[in-house]
Amino acid sequence: MRWILVAVIVLATTLGEVLQAIGMKRHGEIHDFRPDALGRVVSTLVRCRYILAAIAAMAVSFFAFMALLSITELSFAVPVTAASYIFETVLAKYLLKEHVGWKRWMGVLLVAGGVTLLSF
Amino acid sequence: MISSTTTLQLKTRILTTVVVLTNVLGNSLLSRGMRSVGVLLSLSPLPYVQALFNPWVAVGVSLLIVWLLSHMALLSWADLSYVLPMTAVAYVLVAVVGRLFLHEQVSLVRWAGITLIMLGVILVGRTSPRTTLSQPAAEKDSRVEVKTALRSMSGSQHSEARP
Numbered sequence: 001m002r003w004i005l006v007a008v009i010v011l012a013t014t015l016g017e018v019l020q021a022i023g024m025k026r027h028g029e030i031h032d033f034r035p036d037a038l039g040r041v042v043s044t045l046v047r048c049r050y051i052l053a054a055i056a057a058m059a060v061s062f063f064a065f066m067a068l069l070s071i072t073e074l075s076f077a078v079p080v081t082a083a084s085y086i087f088e089t090v091l092a093k094y095l096l097k098e099h100v101g102w103k104r105w106m107g108v109l110l111v112a113g114g115v116t117l118l119s120f
Numbered sequence: 121m122i123s124s125t126t127t128l129q130l131k132t133r134i135l136t137t138v139v140v141l142t143n144v145l146g147n148s149l150l151s152r153g154m155r156s157v158g159v160l161l162s163l164s165p166l167p168y169v170q171a172l173f174n175p176w177v178a179v180g181v182s183l184l185i186v187w188l189l190s191h192m193a194l195l196s197w198a199d200l201s202y203v204l205p206m207t208a209v210a211y212v213l214v215a216v217v218g219r220l221f222l223h224e225q226v227s228l229v230r231w232a233g234i235t236l237i238m239l240g241v242i243l244v245g246r247t248s249p250r251t252t253l254s255q256p257a258a259e260k261d262s263r264v265e266v267k268t269a270l271r272s273m274s275g276s277q278h279s280e281a282r283p
Contacts (some may be wrong), residue, residue, distance in 0.1 A: 028196040092201035099251035110240030117233030
């Protein structure tokens with residue numbers, strides 16, 4: 001059961017974050033952090049298809065995570081989701097066309113490796 | 121005058137901090153709350169709604185909403201492949217908080233994990249937060265970045281005169 005939840009969490013997180021990145025890049029950079037300006041940003045975002053899909057995916061990931069937390073420890077639940085780092089970086093490079101140089105690849109691999117070690 | 125690149129760096133650092141802090145606090149409170157709520161394996165939404173009435177869960181979820189919004193704001197200009205490893209500081213913070221405040225044992229393997237994460241974060245922190253130039257909002261800033269890069273290539277020893 002726990003591994004089914006882990007698979008759901010990893011897939012939903014990857015999908016959610018990539019869709020979030022696409023939606024936010026389409027929206028453009030947020031410059032104004034005053035409450036009324038942020039309110040306008042939120043009202044624009046709730047009409048963006050990518051953001052809505054991202055939030056749906058994040059909600060699936062969140063509830064699956066809540067369920068996982070109720071049957072396992074946080075120290076198991078958090079590290080296993082490290083697999084999404086690799087998937088998301090690959091998608092960032094090929095789908096979002098980000099420049100992922102050696103520093104980023106090494107960085108992501110170190111982080112994913114480190115997070116995995118934390119579960120021991 | 122502060123250059124756009126400096127502003128971008130500063131903005132990115134501040135928001136990354138907010139993302140990390142709300143994530144760690146939110147997850148910790150949620151975890152604390154779920155322990156008192158009990159086993160939650162249901163396809164019906166009712167038990168989840170009931171769990172929200174637990175004060176720990178409620179505050180945890182509120183913080184995670186702030187986390188989601190700040191994460192989205194950060195992604196409005198920064199690369200996903202930058203945000204992803206940078207926000208991994210959260211794992212380090214969880215371990216440090218556990219060691220300092222909950223007096224948990226941090227094994228040698230875990231310290232090794234923490235070290236690897238910090239090395240990764242330092243490495244990614246040395247890259248520019250934004251590498252894509254296509255979006256219209258980024259156009260002005262990226263032109264400045266290109267100019268700065270050209271200037272540093274042509275002779276970084278010269279002191280820069282800013283208007």
